[in-house]
Amino acid sequence: MLRVSNLSLTSNGNKILDHVNCSFKPGEITALLGPSGSGKTSLMRCIARLEPSDPGSITLNGQSIQSLKPADIGMVFQQFHLFPHLTVIENLCYSPEKLEVMTELTCTPKAMEMLRQFGLEDKATMKPSLLSGGQKQRIAIARALMMEPKILLFDEPTSALDPEMVEDVARLIADLRAPDRILIMATHELKICRMSADHVLFLEHGKVLEERSKDEFFSAPQSERAKSFIQRMPS
Ligand SMILES: Nc1ncnc2c1ncn2[C@@H]1O[C@H](COP(=O)(O)OP(=O)(O)OP(=O)(O)O)[C@@H](O)[C@H]1O
Ligand SMILES: [Mg+2]
Structure with missing residues (x-):
């Protein structure tokens, strides 16, 4: 289990992540949803150790992620970043x-x-x-x-692609599920979320507003904010 406990991130006096608590299970795909600027990329960057964070705030099976090998965490960037x-x-x-x-x-x-x-x-x-x-x-x-x-992160894996590619990438990501692999993706696309996610984390202003199974999140969102967000998500 990957656990984020009381994680905050400040940059230039701005609170980017505000006491975030959440967890991610191996074998599952978690979608990070939320309006632009809500902190999705920043949360993934903290998990990928690209941002400084309190050593105890992110743990994998009880161990600080700082003790993981570089090979244990992978991130696929929005613009691919191939050499x-x-x-x-x-x-x-x-x-x-x-x-x-x-x-x-x-x-x-x-x-x-x-x-x-x-x-x-x-x-x-x-x-x-x-x-x-x-x-x-x-x-x-x-x-x-x-x-x-062990942990693979995707930042908006379909945003730079032709809309027809969305289903292919959603299927590809869904096929990456493995019992000991934690998959996390930030997305704005309802389709990829519905097709491949098991779990949803909904963020706003650097805080986790909802953390639930995908089916519960879409069928009965708890907050008014999540309700209106879902209604406005492009299908
Ligand atoms: N390096 C940085 N320095 C200062 N502020 C930053 C930095 N990176 C991100 N931010 C700010 O942190 C907030 C969260 O940004 P982040 O990129 O995590 O949002 P996001 O949810 O991924 O948004 P989007 O959906 O547009 O990709 C924003 O207000 C952004 O301006
Ligand atoms: Mg982002």
């Missing part, structure tokens, strides 16, 4: 080799197998600029999976 000067296979192998999790000898076959699973083996030697948005997104996800992270 433009590297080929697809080099993008997949960069971190595992740099962090010495794998050698070139073991990494290349694993990366090729990963590309095969994602139907992208023919793109292995291409530079990212030659790929479509959907292909870049799948490469970014494949790259994050290379080190078999």
Whole structure:
């Protein structure tokens, strides 16, 4: 279980996260919902250790996430952040080799197998600029999976994609569910949320307003704020 306890984040005098308490179960996909600026990306950045936080405020199975290995937490960014000067296979192998999790000898076959699973083996030697948005997104996800992270975070995985790609990415993310993997995604899209999430965390002004199963959240939101938010979510 990944547990966030009393987590606050302030930047330039602004309260970005305000005493956040929530938890994330392995085997489940949690969607972070909430208006723009509510703190979804910031919460994920704290979990990914990209923001300073009190060492005891985020724990995995009782241990501070500060004690996890870099390979244990992966994040897929909204704009993919692939290395433009590297080929697809080099993008997949960069971190595992740099962090010495794998050698070139073991990494290349694993990366090729990963590309095969994602139907992208023919793109292995291409530079990212030659790929479509959907292909870049799948490469970014494949790259994050290379080190078999225990926690995988997605920041608006479909926002940079053609609307027709949304279902494909939702299905792909749903297929990543594994008993010992914690999956968290921030999204504005009702469709991906309905198709792949199990659990919903609704944020506003850096606070958690609701934390419930997806079905409960959508069928009977507790707060007026969540009700009006759901009504205005694009379908
Ligand atoms: N590095 C930073 N320095 C100062 N303020 C920041 C920084 N990053 C984010 N913020 C502020 O923190 C608040 C939360 O931002 P965040 O990006 O987490 O929201 P979000 O819910 O992901 O929004 P969106 O749906 O638009 O992506 C916003 O008010 C934002 O302006
Ligand atoms: Mg965001």
